[in-house]
Amino acid sequence: MATPLLQKIANGKIWKFFGGIKPQELKDTSNCVIETLKIPSLITIPLSRHLGPEGEILVNVGDHVKRGQPLTVASGRYVPVHASTSGTISAISKEVLPHPSGYTDLCISIKPDGLDECEPYNPISNWESVDNNTLLERIRSYGIEGLGGAVFQTEAKLRSALDDAKDGCKVLIINGCECEPAITCDDRIMQEQATDIAKGIAILNKILKPTVTVVAIEDNKHKAIQAMEVACKGVATVRVIPTIYPSGAARNLIKIITGIEVPYNVHTSECGIVVDNVGTVLAVKEAIIDGKPLTERVITVTGDNFKHQGNVRVRLGTSVRFILSNFGLNPEYHQRVILGGPMMGFTLPTIDVPITKAASCVLAPSSKQIPKLKQQTNCIRCGRCARVCPSRLVPYQMYSQSKASNHAAAQKCGIKDCTLCGACAYVCPSFIPLTAQFRYEKAVEKHIYEAEKRNARAKERIAAKQQRLHEEELARQKKKEEALARIKAQKEAEAKMTPEELQASRQKALEEAKAKAKARKEALLKGATTPLSGEVNDESQTVERIKNQERKAIEISKHEGHMDNPLAKARLEQEALAKKLQQEKEAHKNDLPFNLRRQAAVRTDTLNIKYYEEVIDNNTTHALVGLEPNDALQNPERKKPVAQVLMSAQFDKKVENNKLPEVLKKKTLRSKK
Numbered sequence: 001m002a003t004p005l006l007q008k009i010a011n012g013k014i015w016k017f018f019g020g021i022k023p024q025e026l027k028d029t030s031n032c033v034i035e036t037l038k039i040p041s042l043i044t045i046p047l048s049r050h051l052g053p054e055g056e057i058l059v060n061v062g063d064h065v066k067r068g069q070p071l072t073v074a075s076g077r078y079v080p081v082h083a084s085t086s087g088t089i090s091a092i093s094k095e096v097l098p099h100p101s102g103y104t105d106l107c108i109s110i111k112p113d114g115l116d117e118c119e120p121y122n123p124i125s126n127w128e129s130v131d132n133n134t135l136l137e138r139i140r141s142y143g144i145e146g147l148g149g150a151v152f153q154t155e156a157k158l159r160s161a162l163d164d165a166k167d168g169c170k171v172l173i174i175n176g177c178e179c180e181p182a183i184t185c186d187d188r189i190m191q192e193q194a195t196d197i198a199k200g201i202a203i204l205n206k207i208l209k210p211t212v213t214v215v216a217i218e219d220n221k222h223k224a225i226q227a228m229e230v231a232c233k234g235v236a237t238v239r240v241i242p243t244i245y246p247s248g249a250a251r252n253l254i255k256i257i258t259g260i261e262v263p264y265n266v267h268t269s270e271c272g273i274v275v276d277n278v279g280t281v282l283a284v285k286e287a288i289i290d291g292k293p294l295t296e297r298v299i300t301v302t303g304d305n306f307k308h309q310g311n312v313r314v315r316l317g318t319s320v321r322f323i324l325s326n327f328g329l330n331p332e333y334h335q336r337v338i339l340g341g342p343m344m345g346f347t348l349p350t351i352d353v354p355i356t357k358a359a360s361c362v363l364a365p366s367s368k369q370i371p372k373l374k375q376q377t378n379c380i381r382c383g384r385c386a387r388v389c390p391s392r393l394v395p396y397q398m399y400s401q402s403k404a405s406n407h408a409a410a411q412k413c414g415i416k417d418c419t420l421c422g423a424c425a426y427v428c429p430s431f432i433p434l435t436a437q438f439r440y441e442k443a444v445e446k447h448i449y450e451a452e453k454r455n456a457r458a459k460e461r462i463a464a465k466q467q468r469l470h471e472e473e474l475a476r477q478k479k480k481e482e483a484l485a486r487i488k489a490q491k492e493a494e495a496k497m498t499p500e501e502l503q504a505s506r507q508k509a510l511e512e513a514k515a516k517a518k519a520r521k522e523a524l525l526k527g528a529t530t531p532l533s534g535e536v537n538d539e540s541q542t543v544e545r546i547k548n549q550e551r552k553a554i555e556i557s558k559h560e561g562h563m564d565n566p567l568a569k570a571r572l573e574q575e576a577l578a579k580k581l582q583q584e585k586e587a588h589k590n591d592l593p594f595n596l597r598r599q600a601a602v603r604t605d606t607l608n609i610k611y612y613e614e615v616i617d618n619n620t621t622h623a624l625v626g627l628e629p630n631d632a633l634q635n636p637e638r639k640k641p642v643a644q645v646l647m648s649a650q651f652d653k654k655v656e657n658n659k660l661p662e663v664l665k666k667k668t669l670r671s672k673k
């Protein structure tokens with residue numbers, strides 16, 4: 001940025017941006033002092049962020065949390081979310097979010113305990129002397145995001161100006177325009193907390209070291225201008241600009257203050273210009289000087305349908321329904337409740353949605369205040385929409401392409417540059433809902449973009465897999481060729497040998513193979529964790545190694561006299577049992593008569609005879625057999641004479657024989673004949 005331009009900016013020159021409109025102001029609440037809303041009975045905090053992933057959830061259902069406690073941890077430039085009051089986590093589930101489509105996403109719900117206990121505040125009292133990284137990290141970790149509506153991560157924006165801008169930050173613009181009709185929360189903040197905002201500006205000045213710092217305020221906010229002029233002496237210049245909608249949009253404001261038109265594909269901070277909303281600057285001051293994470297914000301509650309209107313400080317996550325009921329409105333089914341202003345806001349599909357950092361207004365207008373949309377008619381190509389578009393677009397072209405689902409053409413028309421300011425729809429004599437269509441088109445394009453990204457990632461994965469398979473195939477081929485060449489060479493060599501040489505050579509090869517196998521076996525017994533050089537670490541080796549490690553663990557456990565290792569304990573118990581059974585078997589082996597001993601030895605698997613005893617019952621000698629003495633004597637099922645057992649075994653054999661397939665049975669019978 002050239003010095004003469006900076007000089008002009010410093011001298012107070014202002015420029016005009018293209019297009020714009022002058023809608024009804026509806027700023028009745030600019031005199032309403034900021035109230036503080038009581039804590040609701042349920043807080044719902046959405047986890048989705050403007051940029052990047054949600055972060056890792058740090059809490060579980062049932063956990064108790066305090067106000068300001070981080071609920072997620074986000075690394076890099078991503079921002080965590082914080083509990084906005086103390087209470088118990090009642091759910092981590094998908095809830096309806098404040099969006100025209102009413103889509104659901106992951107939220108953390110807190111059941112407040114009413115105590116509103118806070119995490120201890122951790123102010124950086126010496127912020128003037130600490131390094132920028134500490135301040136930026138504090139801004140990130142305390143959840144500071146743009147409160148003007150865009151919810152862009154403040155720390156990322158500041159870093160971008162420091163790292164990406166060619167000559168660092170030249171102009172810092174504090175946005176106090178609040179051009180949207182009906183919204184007065186920033187106006188009230190400037191009236192009531194001008195000194196705090198000035199401290200926040202001083203922090204940003206310290207971080208960015210801009211050449212010029214300007215607080216831009218529209219000329220319809222007299223009290224705010226006065227308060228800010230007094231408070232900002234020495235830190236910034238207050239610049240009063242004409243009230244034209246949408247002068248508060250970052251690019252339009254940059255044009256007004258600096259005369260520069262920032263291209264739409266470039267971040268403003270990359271041009272060395274940073275624009276921050278007054279609410280965000282206040283949050284920066286609270287995070288650094290007071291040590292408070294961002295857990296609340298000021299919103300305007302306005303519209304003829306409320307019993308009373310005003311500006312109110314609410315905890316993030318408070319439901320719109322709770323706010324409405326506190327302002328005396330229980331809306332009918334068809335009654336419109338708009339989140340945001342009449343130009344950029346949208347009608348809520350349900351009032352059970354939480355207030356987020358992006359929300360600045362809840363509007364419940366009467367049909368007299370904001371008339372219902374009239375019946376739309378065909379475009380008459382009057383060109384009014386193009387004349388008011390601050391992004392220099394041709395809205396009727398974009399609309400027709402989008403309506404025809406011609407997304408590529410809509411993109412070419414510049415849908416990306418549309419800021420959804422609503423100026424075109426406001427002036428359209430045919431009442432065409434241009435902004436609503438553009439919002440829909442942007443959502444579709446986001447969907448298409450994400451699908452393309454997914455497809456590109458999938459293609460990369462497939463290409464990498466094919467490359468890997470190709471390389472493996474090549475390696476296999478090479479190995480095969482080497483082996484064939486080796487065999488061929490060996491055969492050729494053997495062909496030239498005498499029979500004695502051939503035998504000696506084969507003997508030598510055999511011995512080498514044996515030595516190699518022996519070495520491998522020894523290495524395995526030692527529990528080698530890595531394969532011997534030149535060997536393949538196959539599955540059997542792995543199993544053997546695990547067994548060795550297990551054996552070692554058992555020995556160590558035995559040696560140390562404790563059985564903490566459950567595997568070792570189970571193995572030892574198994575060994576002890578096997579040993580005991582063996583001993584018992586040995587002790588009773590001579591109890592059996594020779595014949596039966598032989599049979600038992602031969603037929604253990606069939607008859608399961610391990611014990612034999614002769615008893616005299618009714619003058620008949622019976623032999624008792626069984627698994628063990630007690631078993632044989634006490635279990636009537638096993639009190640069978642040996643002959644009976646043998647017979648039953650023979651019978652079993654017969655049964656088995658009868659189970660043969662019919663064809664085989666016939667064959668057996670024929671052979672017997």
Ligand code: SF4
Binds near residue numbers: 379381383396428
């Ligand atoms: S203002 Fe409405 S009628 Fe006129 S050109 Fe634009 S879309 Fe068509």
Ligand code: SF4
Binds near residue numbers: 388389393395422434
């Ligand atoms: S909504 Fe988009 S197209 Fe319409 S005036 Fe605003 S920037 Fe231009």
